[in-house]
Amino acid sequence: SQQGEEDPQALSIQEGENATMNCSYKTSINNLQWYRQNSGRGLVHLILIRSNEREKHSGRLRVTLDTSKKSSSLLITASRAADTASYFCATARSNSGYALNFGKGTSLLVTP
Protein backbone atom coordinates (compact mmCIF):
# COMPACT_ATOMS: atom_id res chain seq x y z
CA SER A 1 0.00 0.00 0.00
CA GLN A 2 1.21 3.49 -0.79
CA GLN A 3 2.23 5.54 2.19
CA GLY A 4 2.95 8.81 0.44
CA GLU A 5 0.85 10.71 -2.03
CA GLU A 6 2.29 13.42 -4.23
CA ASP A 7 0.49 16.51 -5.34
CA PRO A 8 0.02 17.64 -8.04
CA GLN A 9 -0.04 14.57 -10.25
CA ALA A 10 1.33 16.64 -13.12
CA LEU A 11 3.09 19.98 -13.35
CA SER A 12 4.13 21.96 -16.40
CA ILE A 13 6.42 24.98 -16.12
CA GLN A 14 8.91 26.92 -18.19
CA GLU A 15 12.65 26.88 -17.82
CA GLY A 16 13.84 29.18 -15.10
CA GLU A 17 10.70 28.88 -13.02
CA ASN A 18 10.54 27.10 -9.69
CA ALA A 19 8.72 23.80 -9.30
CA THR A 20 7.10 22.75 -6.05
CA MET A 21 5.83 19.27 -5.38
CA ASN A 22 4.12 18.12 -2.22
CA CYS A 23 3.92 14.80 -0.45
CA SER A 24 1.55 13.69 2.27
CA TYR A 25 1.86 10.51 4.28
CA LYS A 26 -0.16 8.70 6.89
CA THR A 27 1.95 7.12 9.62
CA SER A 28 4.96 8.05 11.73
CA ILE A 29 8.22 7.94 9.84
CA ASN A 30 11.94 7.66 10.42
CA ASN A 31 12.79 9.60 7.31
CA LEU A 32 11.38 10.73 3.98
CA GLN A 33 13.20 10.53 0.67
CA TRP A 34 12.69 12.01 -2.76
CA TYR A 35 13.55 10.23 -5.99
CA ARG A 36 13.54 11.18 -9.67
CA GLN A 37 12.67 8.87 -12.54
CA ASN A 38 13.40 9.76 -16.12
CA SER A 39 11.28 8.08 -18.75
CA GLY A 40 12.23 4.43 -19.19
CA ARG A 41 14.83 4.49 -16.43
CA GLY A 42 15.16 3.47 -12.81
CA LEU A 43 14.63 5.78 -9.88
CA VAL A 44 17.47 7.97 -8.71
CA HIS A 45 17.81 9.04 -5.09
CA LEU A 46 17.79 12.82 -4.68
CA ILE A 47 17.65 13.65 -1.01
CA LEU A 48 16.79 12.21 2.39
CA ILE A 49 15.37 14.16 5.30
CA ARG A 50 15.14 12.67 8.77
CA SER A 51 12.12 13.01 11.00
CA ASN A 52 13.98 15.40 13.33
CA GLU A 53 14.95 17.72 10.48
CA ARG A 54 12.76 20.48 9.08
CA GLU A 55 14.62 21.55 5.98
CA LYS A 56 17.41 20.29 3.79
CA HIS A 57 19.18 21.62 0.71
CA SER A 58 21.08 19.96 -2.09
CA GLY A 59 22.11 22.17 -5.00
CA ARG A 60 18.90 23.50 -6.56
CA LEU A 61 16.76 21.23 -4.41
CA ARG A 62 15.11 22.24 -1.18
CA VAL A 63 13.10 19.80 0.89
CA THR A 64 10.96 20.61 3.89
CA LEU A 65 9.31 18.25 6.33
CA ASP A 66 6.44 18.98 8.67
CA THR A 67 5.83 15.93 10.82
CA SER A 68 2.87 17.55 12.57
CA LYS A 69 1.08 17.80 9.24
CA LYS A 70 2.65 14.62 7.88
CA SER A 71 3.76 16.44 4.78
CA SER A 72 6.85 17.29 2.81
CA SER A 73 7.62 19.51 -0.14
CA LEU A 74 10.30 19.42 -2.81
CA LEU A 75 11.28 22.70 -4.42
CA ILE A 76 13.40 22.76 -7.57
CA THR A 77 14.68 26.25 -8.21
CA ALA A 78 15.58 27.69 -11.61
CA SER A 79 14.29 24.60 -13.40
CA ARG A 80 15.87 23.27 -16.58
CA ALA A 81 14.53 21.11 -19.38
CA ALA A 82 16.70 18.31 -18.00
CA ASP A 83 14.60 18.35 -14.81
CA THR A 84 11.71 16.88 -16.79
CA ALA A 85 10.95 13.62 -15.01
CA SER A 86 8.65 12.02 -12.47
CA TYR A 87 9.36 12.74 -8.83
CA PHE A 88 8.45 10.38 -6.03
CA CYS A 89 8.44 10.69 -2.30
CA ALA A 90 9.15 7.61 -0.23
CA THR A 91 8.78 7.02 3.46
CA ALA A 92 10.43 4.64 5.85
CA ARG A 93 7.81 3.85 8.45
CA SER A 94 9.08 3.98 11.99
CA ASN A 95 7.71 0.66 13.20
CA SER A 96 7.61 -1.59 10.20
CA GLY A 97 11.16 -2.46 9.40
CA TYR A 98 13.14 -1.17 6.56
CA ALA A 99 11.51 -1.03 3.16
CA LEU A 100 10.44 2.22 1.56
CA ASN A 101 6.91 2.91 0.43
CA PHE A 102 6.56 5.12 -2.63
CA GLY A 103 3.85 7.46 -3.76
CA LYS A 104 2.56 7.54 -7.33
CA GLY A 105 4.68 10.52 -8.23
CA THR A 106 4.44 13.97 -9.76
CA SER A 107 5.14 14.22 -13.47
CA LEU A 108 7.12 17.41 -14.13
CA LEU A 109 7.48 18.89 -17.60
CA VAL A 110 9.88 21.77 -18.05
CA THR A 111 9.63 23.47 -21.42
CA PRO A 112 12.35 25.64 -22.95
Added chain:
Amino acid sequence: DAGVIQSPRHEVTEMGQEVTLRCKPISGHDYLFWYRQTMMRGLELLIYFNNNVPIDDSGMPEDRFSAKMPNASFSTLKIQPSEPRDSAVYFCASSLGIDSGYGYTFGSGTRLTVV
Protein backbone atom coordinates in the same frame (compact mmCIF):
# COMPACT_ATOMS: atom_id res chain seq x y z
CA ASP B 1 30.82 0.52 -9.64
CA ALA B 2 28.44 -0.33 -12.48
CA GLY B 3 25.43 0.13 -10.23
CA VAL B 4 22.58 -2.32 -9.86
CA ILE B 5 22.42 -4.51 -12.94
CA GLN B 6 19.21 -6.11 -14.10
CA SER B 7 18.61 -8.49 -16.94
CA PRO B 8 16.95 -8.78 -19.30
CA ARG B 9 15.91 -5.18 -20.05
CA HIS B 10 12.87 -6.35 -21.95
CA GLU B 11 11.02 -9.63 -21.87
CA VAL B 12 8.05 -10.64 -23.96
CA THR B 13 6.55 -14.00 -23.16
CA GLU B 14 3.38 -15.93 -23.69
CA MET B 15 0.89 -16.55 -20.96
CA GLY B 16 1.74 -19.69 -19.01
CA GLN B 17 5.47 -19.49 -19.59
CA GLU B 18 8.05 -19.21 -16.84
CA VAL B 19 9.87 -15.90 -16.53
CA THR B 20 13.08 -15.30 -14.60
CA LEU B 21 14.35 -11.82 -13.85
CA ARG B 22 17.88 -11.29 -12.59
CA CYS B 23 19.59 -8.73 -10.44
CA LYS B 24 23.14 -8.01 -9.37
CA PRO B 25 23.22 -5.53 -6.48
CA ILE B 26 26.00 -3.12 -5.66
CA SER B 27 28.83 -4.87 -3.89
CA GLY B 28 28.68 -4.29 -0.14
CA HIS B 29 25.01 -3.39 -0.02
CA ASP B 30 23.25 -5.45 2.66
CA TYR B 31 19.71 -4.97 1.41
CA LEU B 32 18.08 -5.97 -1.86
CA PHE B 33 14.57 -5.06 -2.90
CA TRP B 34 12.25 -6.11 -5.70
CA TYR B 35 9.60 -3.59 -6.77
CA ARG B 36 6.98 -3.67 -9.50
CA GLN B 37 5.76 -0.54 -11.26
CA THR B 38 2.51 -0.13 -13.17
CA MET B 39 0.52 2.93 -14.14
CA MET B 40 -2.44 1.81 -12.08
CA ARG B 41 -0.71 0.76 -8.88
CA GLY B 42 2.53 2.72 -8.94
CA LEU B 43 5.57 1.19 -7.25
CA GLU B 44 4.82 -1.85 -5.15
CA LEU B 45 7.32 -3.60 -2.92
CA LEU B 46 7.32 -7.31 -3.66
CA ILE B 47 10.02 -8.65 -1.36
CA TYR B 48 13.25 -7.62 0.27
CA PHE B 49 16.34 -9.38 1.57
CA ASN B 50 18.83 -8.51 4.27
CA ASN B 51 22.16 -10.33 4.03
CA ASN B 52 20.60 -12.76 1.53
CA VAL B 53 17.74 -13.67 3.88
CA PRO B 54 14.16 -12.82 2.85
CA ILE B 55 12.71 -10.45 5.43
CA ASP B 56 9.33 -9.45 4.07
CA ASP B 57 7.60 -11.15 1.18
CA SER B 58 4.11 -9.93 1.99
CA GLY B 59 4.01 -8.00 -1.26
CA MET B 60 4.45 -11.06 -3.45
CA PRO B 61 1.12 -11.25 -5.26
CA GLU B 62 0.65 -14.99 -5.44
CA ASP B 63 2.36 -18.32 -5.18
CA ARG B 64 3.24 -17.91 -8.81
CA PHE B 65 5.93 -15.46 -7.71
CA SER B 66 9.11 -16.56 -5.99
CA ALA B 67 12.41 -14.84 -5.25
CA LYS B 68 15.79 -16.11 -4.22
CA MET B 69 19.11 -14.64 -3.22
CA PRO B 70 21.64 -17.48 -3.23
CA ASN B 71 24.55 -15.15 -2.53
CA ALA B 72 25.32 -11.51 -1.90
CA SER B 73 25.82 -10.72 -5.56
CA PHE B 74 22.79 -12.27 -7.22
CA SER B 75 19.04 -12.45 -6.91
CA THR B 76 16.25 -13.81 -9.08
CA LEU B 77 12.54 -13.16 -9.31
CA LYS B 78 10.60 -15.94 -10.97
CA ILE B 79 7.04 -15.98 -12.21
CA GLN B 80 5.56 -19.36 -13.05
CA PRO B 81 3.16 -19.48 -14.78
CA SER B 82 3.05 -15.92 -16.09
CA GLU B 83 -0.23 -14.11 -16.77
CA PRO B 84 -1.03 -10.93 -18.75
CA ARG B 85 -1.71 -9.04 -15.51
CA ASP B 86 1.93 -9.56 -14.54
CA SER B 87 2.93 -7.16 -17.28
CA ALA B 88 4.86 -4.35 -15.58
CA VAL B 89 8.31 -2.94 -15.06
CA TYR B 90 10.18 -4.85 -12.37
CA PHE B 91 12.90 -3.01 -10.50
CA CYS B 92 15.63 -4.31 -8.29
CA ALA B 93 17.26 -1.95 -5.80
CA SER B 94 19.99 -2.27 -3.21
CA SER B 95 21.01 -0.21 -0.23
CA LEU B 96 23.72 0.10 2.39
CA GLY B 97 21.16 0.86 5.08
CA ILE B 98 18.46 3.35 5.79
CA ASP B 99 20.69 5.51 7.97
CA SER B 100 23.45 5.70 5.41
CA GLY B 101 21.96 8.83 3.91
CA TYR B 102 22.24 7.39 0.41
CA GLY B 103 18.86 5.83 -0.03
CA TYR B 104 18.27 3.07 -2.54
CA THR B 105 20.10 2.51 -5.80
CA PHE B 106 17.76 1.20 -8.47
CA GLY B 107 18.54 -0.82 -11.54
CA SER B 108 17.19 0.17 -14.94
CA GLY B 109 14.36 -2.31 -14.64
CA THR B 110 12.99 -5.19 -16.68
CA ARG B 111 9.95 -4.40 -18.77
CA LEU B 112 7.86 -7.56 -18.82
CA THR B 113 5.07 -8.06 -21.32
CA VAL B 114 2.96 -11.19 -21.06
CA VAL B 115 0.76 -11.80 -24.09
